[in-house]
Amino acid sequence: MTAHANAAELIRCAGLSRTHGSGAAAVTAVRDVTGTLRPGMMVALTGPSGSGKSTLLHLLAGLDEPTSGTITWPGLGGSPFGRPGIVGMVLQGPSLLPPLDVAENVALPLLLAGHGEKEARERAGAALAEAGLDDLAARLPEELSGGQSQRVAVARALATRPRLILADEPTGQLDSAHAAVVGTLLLDATARLGAALVLCTHDEALASRLPVRWQMADGRLIAHEVAAGAAADAVTRQGSIVVEGELSC
Ligand code: ADP
Ligand code: MG
Numbered sequence: 001m002t003a004h005a006n007a008a009e010l011i012r013c014a015g016l017s018r019t020h021g022s023g024a025a026a027v028t029a030v031r032d033v034t035g036t037l038r039p040g041m042m043v044a045l046t047g048p049s050g051s052g053k054s055t056l057l058h059l060l061a062g063l064d065e066p067t068s069g070t071i072t073w074p075g076l077g078g079s080p081f082g083r084p085g086i087v088g089m090v091l092q093g094p095s096l097l098p099p100l101d102v103a104e105n106v107a108l109p110l111l112l113a114g115h116g117e118k119e120a121r122e123r124a125g126a127a128l129a130e131a132g133l134d135d136l137a138a139r140l141p142e143e144l145s146g147g148q149s150q151r152v153a154v155a156r157a158l159a160t161r162p163r164l165i166l167a168d169e170p171t172g173q174l175d176s177a178h179a180a181v182v183g184t185l186l187l188d189a190t191a192r193l194g195a196a197l198v199l200c201t202h203d204e205a206l207a208s209r210l211p212v213r214w215q216m217a218d219g220r221l222i223a224h225e226v227a228a229g230a231a232a233d234a235v236t237r238q239g240s241i242v243v244e245g246e247l248s249c
Pocket of ligand 1 (some may be wrong): 020021027028029047048049050051052053054055056
């Protein structure tokens with residue numbers, strides 16, 4: 001594989017598997033996943049509860065290790081584990097730190113990534129402004145609605161301007177109207193940043209807004225597809241096209 005080909009791969013998985021536990025209690029949550037995530041690709045990761053979506057997302061984030069197979073991050077200069085700010089994550093449930101106000105929550109990944117306090121505050125302010133959330137800057141998490149909290153969580157994930165966003169059912173606890181607002185913010189901001197996105201969701205309306213679909217069942221990626229009519233540029237902003245057979249099922 002040439003260096004150029006590597007540079008066009010944000011993440012590469014080969015025969016990736018993860019078994020939780022051992023012996024009779026062992027559960028293989030991810031089985032033999034092979035595939036490539038390219039820069040700027042926007043993927044909806046769908047499948048029933050327990051099909052392995054969260055486990056795969058944690059492997060992609062470098063937060064978990066495979067029990068067999070390999071995962072590499074050529075486009076991120078190696079594993080994002082222990083490198084704050086390389087990946088932006090949005091989780092399903094409440095994830096804002098209760099004692100910190102909104103601006104401080106959004107500034108936190110910037111501080112962890114090594115920015116000074118003044119710069120972190122300025123960048124957090126810019127991230128909130130971009131998300132249309134300036135008004136909430138001084139609020140505590142307990143003073144936010146569920147939808148507002150998730151919009152702040154999106155702004156926080158984007159604050160370090162990562163090239164990869166991983167979102168685990170970010171609208172799972174919202175009604176459909178609020179889910180649509182959070183989804184729009186996430187998709188627009190990711191596109192503006194030129195980042196890649198892997199979004200786990202049960203929300204078909206949200207999933208159908210992403211140009212690429214990876215579907216899981218029983219730990220396997222059973223299908224991948226590019227939405228009919230999606231232009232190559234919509235699939236990845238770099239213009240790479242997801243080719244048939246790129247993900248082995
Ligand atoms: P999904 O996100 O699609 O609901 P998960 O990745 O959370 O799926 O789980 C896949 C399977 O792995 C499920 O059977 C789940 O019970 C199991 N599992 C997930 N995490 C653990 C863990 N830490 N220990 C044991 N089993 C786990
Ligand atoms: Mg899950």
